[in-house]
Amino acid sequence: MSDQSVDGEEVRHVAALARVDLDEAEVEAFAEQFGEILDAFETLDEVPEVEREDDLENVMREDEVRESLDREEALRNAPESEDGYFKGPSVS
Amino acid sequence: MSGIFITEEHIEGDSEGPLSGATVAVKDNISTEGVRTTCGSAMLTEYVPPYDATVIERLKAAGAEIVGKANMDEFGMGSTTETSAFGPAPNPAAEGRVPGGSSGGSAAAVAAGEADVALGTDTGGSVRNPAAFCGVVGIKPTYGLVSRYGLIAYANSLEQIGPLAPTVEDAARLLDVISGPDERDATTRAEGKNSDYASSADGDVEGLSIGVPTELVEGADEGVRETFWDAIATLESRGASYHEVSLPSIEHAVAAYYVIAMSEASSNLARFDGVRYGPATDREGDWNEVFSAVRERGFGEEVKRRILLGTYALSAGYHEKYYKKAQDARAWVKQDFDDALAEADVLASPTMPVPPFEAGESLEDPLQMYLSDANTVPVNLANLPAISVPAGETDGLPVGLQLIGPEFGERRIIRAASALE
Numbered sequence: 026m027s028d029q030s031v032d033g034e035e036v037r038h039v040a041a042l043a044r045v046d047l048d049e050a051e052v053e054a055f056a057e058q059f060g061e062i063l064d065a066f067e068t069l070d071e072v073p074e075v076e077r078e079d080d081l082e083n084v085m086r087e088d089e090v091r092e093s094l095d096r097e098e099a100l101r102n103a104p105e106s107e108d109g110y111f112k113g114p115s116v117s
Numbered sequence: 118m119s120g121i122f123i124t125e126e127h128i129e130g131d132s133e134g135p136l137s138g139a140t141v142a143v144k145d146n147i148s149t150e151g152v153r154t155t156c157g158s159a160m161l162t163e164y165v166p167p168y169d170a171t172v173i174e175r176l177k178a179a180g181a182e183i184v185g186k187a188n189m190d191e192f193g194m195g196s197t198t199e200t201s202a203f204g205p206a207p208n209p210a211a212e213g214r215v216p217g218g219s220s221g222g223s224a225a226a227v228a229a230g231e232a233d234v235a236l237g238t239d240t241g242g243s244v245r246n247p248a249a250f251c252g253v254v255g256i257k258p259t260y261g262l263v264s265r266y267g268l269i270a271y272a273n274s275l276e277q278i279g280p281l282a283p284t285v286e287d288a289a290r291l292l293d294v295i296s297g298p299d300e301r302d303a304t305t306r307a308e309g310k311n312s313d314y315a316s317s318a319d320g321d322v323e324g325l326s327i328g329v330p331t332e333l334v335e336g337a338d339e340g341v342r343e344t345f346w347d348a349i350a351t352l353e354s355r356g357a358s359y360h361e362v363s364l365p366s367i368e369h370a371v372a373a374y375y376v377i378a379m380s381e382a383s384s385n386l387a388r389f390d391g392v393r394y395g396p397a398t399d400r401e402g403d404w405n406e407v408f409s410a411v412r413e414r415g416f417g418e419e420v421k422r423r424i425l426l427g428t429y430a431l432s433a434g435y436h437e438k439y440y441k442k443a444q445d446a447r448a449w450v451k452q453d454f455d456d457a458l459a460e461a462d463v464l465a466s467p468t469m470p471v472p473p474f475e476a477g478e479s480l481e482d483p484l485q486m487y488l489s490d491a492n493t494v495p496v497n498l499a500n501l502p503a504i505s506v507p508a509g510e511t512d513g514l515p516v517g518l519q520l521i522g523p524e525f526g527e528r529r530i531i532r533a534a535s536a537l538e
Contacts, residue, residue, distance in 0.1 A: 041409075044409045044412060045425065046409040046412070062483065062484050071369070072373075072449060101165065105397070111392050114404050
């Protein structure tokens with residue numbers, strides 16, 4: 026049995042945050058699997074705090090106008106467009 | 118052999134070069150101008166990129182002929198190529214078994230002789246795993262060696278495009294073509310410029326010091342372990358020596374890898390909203406409702422699972438517990454590898470702890486599938502290069518040997534791997 030139990034309500038909540046609809050069967054299956062998978066992730070609790078040694082540096086370029094995709098190309102894969110714009114559902 | 122390619126369309130090279138006359142299969146998450154690129158997903162069934170990935174430009178300039186877009190686990194999420202929305206790919210080297218994944222179509226194309234070489238991508242083993250399962254060679258380059266421009270992202274901080282080929286030298290030659298800095302990918306580094314990896318496939322391992330991380334051998338199947346030790350004995354007989362090493366951080370690598378990869382995926386895949394690309398839906402409603410409906414329809418089960426778990430790991434109250442701890446584990450794994458590689462030229466392990474799964478075997482239990490990546494994911498966490506080379510067989514099934522090198526130590530792992538051919 027899983028220590029980290031996840032119920033259907035939590036799965037629905039996180040699915041809503043991620044904007045993915047799920048059917049009932051998926052909610053049930055995920056609730057069971059997530060408990061088991063999150064249990065496995067629990068082992069991260071034993072990891073000590075570790076000093077990072079990354080030597081990161083910014084990579085910058087000149088801020089100059091360049092060629093880019095033209096509008097028609099950029100819109101080519103959109104299911105719907107209008108007057109040179111992407112067309113989406115209303116925001117609210 | 119059906120199931121290897123999602124789209125079989127030829128793209129001719131546009132000049133003479135080191136790959137003139139060579140045919141290449143390209144994993145279907147690498148953008149090809151004018152040729153559809155699906156990521157193995159119903160979300161992108163109709164998607165035709167308006168531009169080429171940098172690696173595709175380099176293939177064309179090198180004279181290669183692309184023969185098709187290879188099947189893959191949906192968005193690279195899987196270890197068997199069974200999560201593809203276009204159906205599974207076969208394993209030409211082991212009938213009835215999966216070809217591994219997520220670059221299973223690329224490995225299968227090479228194993229079946231449908232392409233001379235192939236490109237895959239490796240986020241947590243997705244080049245090395247199918248190379249091992251199909252009995253071919255696969256290289257995961259150092260992070261930053263190969264441009265990811267035009268690669269449809271799954272987990273940016275982990276993934277690299279890498280070659281698959283029948284021989285170490287062929288894989289190295291393809292790596293020579295695709296490596297090197299690219300101003301369109303700010304994470305690329307100068308080291309791959311004017312590389313000559315192919316010439317290092319000379320089989321010379323005299324004096325080579327090999328570290329064997331015990332944690333990566335102990336958990337493997339008996340037949341895999343036997344094949345692995347036979348290959349180490351072969352390297353010894355050619356003048357190499359080995360010693361065992363311990364990497365205590367390794368037991369946390371799978372958890373850390375999946376937390377980071379899923380978190381990055383949940384963010385990266387937010388772009389699939391049904392507006393710029395994606396299947397049309399007749400669902401009425403506001404943005405959120407239509408967005409959610411498109412994603413229910415366009416994404417398969419494994420992709421939904423990872424997006425949801427990634428969203429969970431990043432959500433309020435859990436970020437410190439999962440994501441931050443995973444980053445600590447990542448830094449620890451990197452330190453462990455650096456320490457081990459200070460005492461050895463290369464590290465060796467079985468690529469996969471098991472022989473190829475039977476088709477359909479692993480789909481019901483996602484956690485078991487994640488755990489099978491135990492030997493490959495630590496390399497991605499540490500940003501290091503690794504190669505999988507055929508080591509032999511167990512019960513007639515291919516076994517791969519993984520060699521891991523220091524950052525930009527591609528020549529060293531290529532040389533060591535070539536001694537096993």
